Amino acid sequence: METENSKKKTSIDKVTDFIENKVAPPLVRLSQVRYLEALQKTFIAIMPYMILGATATLVNNLPGLFAEKTGLNLPAVSAALTSIIKPIQPTLLQIVFVTINLLALLTVVLNGYYLGSFYNKKDSDVNPVASAIVAMVSFLCFINFTNLSKNFDWPSYILGAPSMFGGIIISILSVEIYRWFIHKKITIKMPESVPPMIAGAFTSIIPVSIIVIFFSVVGAGFKNFDFLQLLNKWTSYLVIGGSGFAAQFLGFFLDRILWFVGLHGS
Template sequence: MDGFVQFMEEKFVPVASKIGAQKHLVAIRDAFMVTMPMMILGALAVMFNNIPIDAFQNFMASIFGGESWKGFGGSVWNGTFAILSVFIAFLVAYNLAKVYGKDGLAAGAVSLGSFFALGGALGMSSNGLFIAIIVALVSTELFVRLIGNKKLIINMPDGVPPAVARSFAALLPAMIVISLFGLIAAIFAAFGVTDIIGSFYALVQEPFMGLANSYPSALLIAFITPFLWFFGLHGANMIDPFLQTINAPAIEANLAAITAGKAAPYIVNKPFIDSFVNLGGTGATFGLVIAIYLVGRKHKAFSVVNNLSAAPGLFNINEPMLFGLPMVLNPIMFIPFILVPMILVSTAFWSTKLGIVPVATIMPPWVTPPILGGFLATQSFAGAILAAVNLLISVLVYIPFVKISVIQEQKREQSI
């Protein structure tokens, strides 16, 4: 194990650190972090409209007369999921331009213009996320280079307000970039492709979502995040840009299917991972907290760290445990830290696949405590039971490794 850790520290960690700090991925990650409250609100609005209780539906219909009461949820959805790609097109460009030290607002506006020039009005919802990200990245790279060209800057005389001067400085670069995307749209239209976003969704994004929805993909997601964390790298932040491009469309597709009375097509999404796998955070470390209370509380150091980690862990914040126990570069805890999420994703995936538990369609806030998150995500007590079973599994797997860790610590202390 020591040789493996040394090899990974020398060869893997530097590369992974560079990937995690890569400016384009950081811009995408930060953009989705801003939109997370809107995604949660949109999912809750659809849930409110489709609460599967006949008494509730009949009660609301009797008060408001028919289906008019659902207008509230529909309006909230229009302001969240329905324009999610628009948010992303602006925010990714804004974040990326700020990294270059350029005007983020101007870059965001240019990205929006480019997105709509390419046909964004047909793909403002999550179906257009891939295209929105691509447009944001490409348009911003072009914009920051053009705005740095002195020949394209219209200089205003002294005394002109700074906001006006900045807008004229960005005028020609903005015109060039947006026109370029308009030209691309015209070329596609000449070949009969009038809906670029819809065509891209059908040819690339939808098949990719289906691939990510498989059991092997779920196992990979469960493995990669704790694996990165073991070396001190924030695994969730590193893979979040990739996951979010499939997460939002999957949730929206599930909600649309349920609203239409059909089966939800996508099992693997963010509420699935948050509610059934990351119980207490990456590695399901709330199970570790319970395990230490059961078999490791007599060791003072373990007990102190555990007491400090318990309350944050209940709300899926596990940095005190990861760095306090620690889990990072801990060869004994490496096995359960990697193994537990893969076991939990297996039980959750097949329980959902076999119809024992409903598909996760609602995205609770990521700080929702374990078990409650399972209930909210599936709108079913079966989801809460599955989360409880997974939590119990995590405790049972962690217990022997806690015992081994305590014994090793006691031996080390006696040898000093």
């Protein structure tokens, strides 16, 4: 028995050693890439909001689970749940709107901030807050505000989860451009007598102006061109291609491995 147990332990130890010595090191190095490091911190920060929004969505849709034709065919239970949930439905929908429906916007702001914080360690002139703001404004450049109704209805596909991937790309590009201008000293230089807070405000004028103009042109300067919708269309093919068994298994395996080294694999 002891020999068999020792063999089993040895096998487990071999697998553990293989993961720790062969698989984990490159993944750890991958997790230390500045973009992934910023995203890792971003998703950790928004996780409570994702959980809250998902919970509100689940509660709001509970009656449908027991519906007569689309659910478990328990109409009495569905009606009872509807009577309970209906009074609090406006609150649930509000929670969903400020969490799930703003997920891309939250991701853009936080990713811009954490990426700016990374560069701030190397160059103190790179302001993390300015990075977050320029990322947010660059992302908002892709909303056609002229088409918003008088009730100021935000297009949820832009601010919500469907545009998260596009938002990440926009936030990275905007912060990289901002950081490049700061690094190259393409800024307004104030006299030394000017207080640092005032001088810091003028430092960002040139980079921010160029970035906002650039993304405004890309976001609204071309007729019948919607970058976020186009990107969503391209990524939809990946979703279709990833529905097979092999792709699902590979995705699940990579997800677990990435979680093992502290990355949000999903």
